[in-house]
Amino acid sequence: MAEEAIRIESVTKRFGDFVAVDDVDISIAQGEFFSLLGPSGCGKTTTLRMLAGFEVPTEGRILLEGDPVENVPPHRRNVNMVFQSYALFEHLDVENNIAFGLKRKKVAKDEIKSRVTEALELVDLSAKSGARPNELSGGQRQRVALARALVNRPRVLLLDEPLGALDLKLRRQMQIELKEIQREVGITFVYVTHDQEEALSMSDRIAVMSDGRVAQCGPPEEIYEHPTEEFVAGFIGISNLLQGRVESGNRVRIGDDCLEVPDLGDGHGEGETVQIAVRPEKVAVDEVGGEPYRVEPDMFTVEGEIESKVYLGVGNQLTLKLGDGSRLVALEQATYRMKADEQWEVGQRVTIGWHPEHCMILS
């Protein structure tokens, strides 16, 4: 692993009796795009604010490039923050907003000028350098906030839901731009979001938080494909959860059928009930009695019927009801192979299948 930029060591933050951040350990490498992902109130902002210096941890240590900083005030930390509300200085024009940090650091005048120009180019706002913040659009304000932080060349950039206030289209566009900028400047980004898609598409690594603790930390693929607990599986995308009972070996009984999983994981004894999760896009559906079309021979299969169907454009989302009353969601991508007149009907009997290796066993 590259050199460590941030280390959060057994950090707990309490507000009175309320535990906002609960014994968190995170290590972030130099140049990494690291996301804190989790539902509202799980402690993402509090964690970020402790990195910025606005909150002091109740317990534990925070190290920036090896130096403990728990008690260093924000203006002496070489990190900068992009606030969710942007927090632009309304009385200053774009140029002076961006120059604010450099002026406080007493950087020489001509250097300020060249660095501000550079930052304006980076965020593509050179034409707006004389505008007041209230004359800018939401996306432009966002970019000023970004430039205002980046111009200081901090060791770490902290971003608290920086795209939260933008509409979906602009959000997607800014996600790509942000990622490009991060690659260009090579600064460590700590990015707070509650949007799982955003976290998956942008991050090198993600820490999924729940109730103040880190539920799982790892690269996006790992978080998505191998969630270690039900919370993570449910928070990242839709997950189908089925009850199963462990039988001998790696076999799990679901209803009347037996599923042989490649790896059950440790510590699951015979007769134990486990949760089995499978992603909707991994579920194949075929008409009963028809020619096998999507369901493959080595798949685990069950029978069920279509309970409802949602047309998504790029495909269909089917809710399937199994014999024991449990439900599964299947996401069926439209492909070039799909017959034009092919349509599912509610109530239709179907064969449902998935590859055993796509099962996730949750503790």
Next chain:
Amino acid sequence: MDPALDRGEGLSSKRFWDWFIFPGGIWIALLFAIPLFLVLALSFGHVDDFGRGVYGFSMDNYKDVFDSTYVPVLVRSVGYALATVILCLLVGYPVAYFIARFGGKYRYVLLAALVIPFFVNYLVRTYAWVALLADQGLVNNLLVDWGLTQEPIQMINTPFAVIGGLVYGYIIFMILPLYGSIERMDPSVVEAGKDLYGSPLQTFLHVTLPATQAGILAGCVLVFLPAVGDFVSAQLLGGPDTYMVGNLIQDQFFAASNWPFGSALTVVMMLFLAVWMVFYLRRASKGEAEVL
């Protein structure tokens, strides 16, 4: 065309509501506009042999206003009012800041505690200061009793007492607009200032003050306007050396009985205040000042 006029009932109901302007309009005309006009008219007049005001067309009264006898009083009034504004700002800003940022759920209780005394008549409140500051007043008695001074300290009849009275009298007009603008300020802007390497002092000067300048401007104008025309504080807490233009005007109408000169002073005063008022309203209409 007004869409309301297209509808049959729109016309009559609009007319109906228009009538409501009359009671207030008449009230203002009778008790405000006409007296004002009389003052203006009288200011060009003179006093007859019996000391009664007589209308006329002379500028003599206006010349007298800028006579060397009275100019010091005008300058003093403006000076006291400015001192009052500065003191109100220095005292009021921390108070408003504290309540707005740290008052929490007690914010409104604290504000009420500040506002309620101002429902007591200004004159009565100023008398309370007389009781405190007089040579035999509470403060001096305590100082002498505790042996901190031998003789009572002269506090009343000094400029400090007059300015103190003005500050006390009008500080709420500073605190309320300041409170409004501080409370409305996004706290994350202050954090952004600190995050961008601003020390607490720098952040205050470069972020908090500019972000609340609308409230500062409003507070300064709202304190300055009544303070510069005040006569109560100087009358009760001051002496002849601390007379303000308000006292001068009052004297012309009551003691000296020179109504035309008093009227001229009043007109000059109002013009002076109107300039400030227009300045303030123009800033306010541009959204740069707090409107109360």
